[in-house]
Amino acid sequence: MAAAQAESHSVSKPLQGQRAVVSGSSRGIGRGIAVALAQAGAEITINYHSHAGEADEVAAECRSHGAVAHTLAANMGDRESVEQLIDQATEKMGGLDIVVSNAAYSDRHLMLESDLSEFQKTIDVSMWGAFHFVRAGAQKMVDAGAGGNIVVISSPHAKIAMPGAMAYNMAKAANDQMARTAAVELAQHRIRVNLIHPGWIDTPGERKFFTEETLQDRAAKLPWGRLGRIDEIGRGVVFLCHPGSQYVTGSTLTIDGGIQLPWQEMYRVDEARQEDARLAAAQAANS
Structure with missing residues (x-):
């Protein structure tokens, strides 16, 4: 009975005993x-x-789920602040097993119209902040010698040249290469590094760029008919850090409801169907 209970607990709490820090996790x-x-x-x-x-x-x-939880402030655009965050988190938890680089900032203007201070802030937080966070966390894991997991929250912007988001596109493309390179370099230390590409997720940050009406209207037109949820990205991180995923490193998990598929080309299918129907009707009329 005790063995069965222990097994059940390990299934329901697969990351029991793991210590994690997540950047930009207040919302x-x-x-x-x-x-x-x-x-x-x-x-x-x-x-x-x-x-x-x-x-x-x-x-x-987090505590309502039985977890121990701490809060720490840091400016992800400042290297010293990021390194202090990792030091303090490691000290509070007595070690570090999981690092999730999530914090980001985005400036949305056409290149020629960009406020360069905002452009620079996007790079400082979304690219350099991610690098300093991953590097400092990896160093703690290497020093401890017990392996670990690093997950970098990137974006389809890493591959798609979205107009009006050059700085963010650049930062996320850099995130992808950073994570894959780190996966190679850290494999010898049994530290796995993986990426997640979220799609269009329902977050407060999206209200910075779109009205609620626009969000809902555009969400209904997506392949899955809605925006993604934050818990869906969370479960992706748990999957990548799960002990059963220990052979997964240097990979990109896409959680986007099909947004990177050529769904905007579906009008061609509709046009083809309409043409087929027109031809069939013409043939029927002539027979």
């Missing part, structure tokens, strides 16, 4: 990741920059 995708890791049994350090109250709410939600 949006980061919040979904922190909560999912907590549900899987991990101890969590929630990072925030300017949303302390929301970070406390995430910590409370």
